[in-house]
Amino acid sequence: MAPEPDRWRAGGPVHAWALGGLVLALVLSPLCRPPGADSFPFSSYPMFAHGRPTAETLVHHLLAVTADGARRPVPPRLVANDEVLQAAETLRKAIRGGKRPSAALCRSVAARLADDPAWSDVVRLELVSERFDAIAYFAGDTAPLAAPRVRARCKVKRP
């Protein structure tokens, strides 16, 4: 058998057990936090763990409205970045913050959209909260469960 390296050398037993113990303690540390607590990179991975007791779903979204009243959702990259969950969180936070943050977000997205020729037919944005039955939605019933709640409205100003 090969001789044991010096205990304190890189790769030796002290290094192995100290680093291994520390890393595993950190990785398993979420077990000592309340269920659902999250951090990075040491996570309890709660993302799917809650599930959803009902199919009722509240969606906050920014809708682009054209001159003839047609509406379509503004995609995540114009709201926050290319991550849909980041966009959802940005919208949620603005709405939670109240009228001023909601209006500010609406205006900042409108300014981004004004520069994009793909959105040249859009005249205003609406930040809207809607409640759906998600199972019924995919069975064809896409109507919201109640009237949409408009949180902010802003015009798309073009030079």
Next chain:
Amino acid sequence: MTPAAIDAWYRSDAPPERLAALRLLVGGFATVYLAARVVHLISFVDFAPRSFAPVGVVDLLLGAPLPAALVVAPVLLALLLAVAFTLGWRHRVTGPAFAATLLWVLSYRNSWGMIFHTENLMVVHVIVLGLTPAADAWSLDVRRRPPPPRPRAHGWPVRLLALVTVATYVLAGLAKLRLSGLSWATSDLLRNYIAYDNLRKLELGDAHSPLGAALVAHGWLFPPLAGASLVVELLAPAALFGPRLARWWSLAAWAFHAGVLAIMAIFFPYPLLGLAFAPLFAAERLPLWRWLRLSPRPS
């Protein structure tokens, strides 16, 4: 099991090429990942300060968002260090430096109210590889100066990487039991979640999974799917008991991620490309290394 037996298992010998192969795989993935995500990683310079919700090391060190230059610079530095780490260039310095910079950059990216879970395992693997002698083979360091002999120095980092992989899956399984109990696998919790997730994506103007949207009409499908995913997560430690079990478990875990991609349009690249499971196998035997002329062709 005696302490000596645990030590013998944990610090069992392995060729330095196995750890080097993992450095090349994980480092190569991290390099491509960072390069592909540069625009995303610097997008936070435009975010409203009120959205800042620091996590991890960012929470320890920052109380407010950084100025733009200090967001961009670490991203570019991480990219440069990723290349050095992958090539094994001055690993004693670039290994820890890359681990620290990657941890910082990705912690900052997760500090805006939404914690993603696609990068956690990669970061912890990079930390382990960066702090161990992972450049004692197939590296620029070896070309410059062959390393001193280090018996039993290359097996335990591979074991540690495998333990980290296994632990993350067990944690995910335990989270479901702690938050939802067994009803997670016996009720409509998963079905409702998949419907909710796809609807949200559709209404937010993003790509959703048409397959997931179609499947939610069939409620009977979801308790078995939820139960299977829970079993895969909780049985992850079985992968540590030999290559046969490692193969079966890795295949099952890979199938779980493929299912998540198919019915929720959520892409976990690190496990789907097999990198999460690579420490469970003799990674130095991949044909890729012969193709790259790192290992000799079999005679």
